[in-house]
Amino acid sequence: MIKGVDHMSILPVIVIGSGPVGLAAAAELAERGLPFIVLEKGPRPAFAVESWGHVRLFSPWSFNVAPAAERLLATTGWRRPPGAVHPTGRDLLDLYLKPLAAHAALAPALVFDAEVTAVARAGTDRVRNEGRQAKPFLVRYRKDGSEQEVRASAVIDTSGTWSSPNRSVSGSLGAVGETAPDVARHISYAMPDVLGAGRRRFAGRKVGVLGSGHSAIGTLLDLAKLADAEPGTSVVWLLRSEAIDPAFREGARDQLAARGALSVDAARVVDSGKVEVQTGIRLAAIEPRTGGLRLVTEAGSTIDLDELVVATGFRPDHALAGELRLDLDPALECPTGLAPLIDPNLHSCGTVRPHGEALLAHPDRGYYIAGMKSYGRAPTFLMATGHEQVRSIVAHLAGDTVAAARVELVLPETGVCSSSLPAAAAQPSASSCCGAKPKLLETLG
Known part of the structure; x- marks a missing residue:
């Protein structure tokens, strides 16, 4: 009491x-x-x-x-x-x-x-x-x-x-335009069910995944499986860092077998070319385009996607x-x-x-x-x-x-x-x- x-x-x-x-x-x-x-x-x-x-x-x-x-x-x-x-x-x-x-x-x-x-x-x-x-x-x-x-x-x-998932920039802030209805309908957060309930949404589409944690990696692996089964599906891994963390390729030596298996599988799909990797991606804005999104980086470059998964915690x-x-x-x-x-x-x-x-x-x-x-x-x-x-x-x-x-x-x-x-x-x-x-x-x- x-x-x-x-x-x-x-x-x-x-x-x-x-x-x-x-x-x-x-x-x-x-x-x-x-x-x-x-x-x-x-x-x-x-x-x-x-x-x-x-x-x-x-x-x-x-x-x-x-x-x-x-x-x-x-x-x-x-x-x-x-x-x-x-x-x-x-x-x-x-x-x-x-x-x-x-x-x-x-x-x-x-x-x-x-x-x-x-x-x-x-x-x-x-x-x-x-x-x-x-x-x-x-x-x-x-x-x-x-x-x-x-x-x-x-x-x-x-x-x-x-x-309350984090958005693409600074936690709750998000990129400019991220919450606009014609943009938000093409964005998923956390861990969408890519191979199940969300299959029709992602199949045959160009999908970007923003994030470097296990949620992002798990989603990437599911999207790679989807790409094998659904022609026209392509996957882009968007990383804020300038390079993939070296630990990403150390899965075989990980004391945690399940985590190690995840890293090994992720390294495999990246090396196979099934997943395109773009590093140093810091978003400034997200704009609508016909059927999808245009990401605008702080450096002024653009990336066109059909769907974006924000897996940033x-x-x-x-x-x-x-x-x-x-x-x-x-x-x-x-x-x-x-x-x-x-x-x-x-x-x-x-x-x-x-x-x-x-x-x-x-x-x-x-x-x-x-x-x-x-x-x-x-x-x-x-x-x-x-x-x-x-x-x-x-x-x-x-x-x-x-x-x-x-x-x-x-x-x-x-x-x-x-x-x-x-x-x-x-x-x-x-x-x-x-x-x-x-x-x-x-x-x-």
Whole structure:
């Protein structure tokens, strides 16, 4: 219980979002016997996961199921899929998240089509000090065309960053013209389902992919497959850097077999000529042209495309907490105490240490950001880390300060983010990753 607040046992904890980390938080709350409500803006549980259902995760099932959720599901006879198998987003949804959301301990608390628009301290604003910490939270959300409110003892925002992908220039800024309707209809963000739902959109077209991470590489590999099957399809890899990172060609020596396989395959398609590479591409503007786009670089050169995939990461949107007092790092937009641990200039996924409530707390006590959104603009989030975050947060809310401070997750020393990886490459043996068990993790949470 938050010290000095006497409404904890009466008002619910509000969880924003019902993705993997949101449902893990709900399982922790159910196990602790705390009242809670989960507000999901989509029409179904873990709705955002449907958008990346075609993506195969680098992490195996052993890292993708939250311990509290597994204990809860075990009471129904549910068994976790084989720990060394790497699921797709669709597998995660169908085999784990949907059964979890349907569990009797969680289902009554889930509210769908409920988009949270604001969180504040009831009866006050961001400026006022008097009695602030004793006031409950007021959570406003939009449902069925009208605004509704609920008071809460605490709020855990696990809404993620999937709905706010970075644009082609400077995160949210984008190139001039990028958001114009006749331009935007030819742009996809993150990881479109090139071989599935988006096949007709990309087949027979000249497609550019902007970005250098695993999302971009996975999309390039899928487009190369599409080009083999659909005549007239061509692929251009657009890199902001002046050269391909030398590590790109070191996949065969990568300790992480799945990541290594991805790099090896990407190098192969580049060397084969199936993917054209253009480096030093810094966009200034994107203009419409008949049937497609014209990219204008800062150097004044132009590139004509039919479709563009912008795979340059994600950013958080903290607008809903505009009346709260948050302690955010000015660069990463994550909790200030967490920033030194996740700065992408210093860390890869695997070097980030587990952490909990103490590093995630804000000046408005009882409000937490967990999951992918807690990492702000850093690309290093691990789903298992999100499970540990909410375990610690809920332990603190329940008054179990010992459990809240304890670290109950051991992470590997190396790790990766995510990719649309072929199934065969995504299932290495346990001994192939630097030790006795798989050390493959992902960022989608």
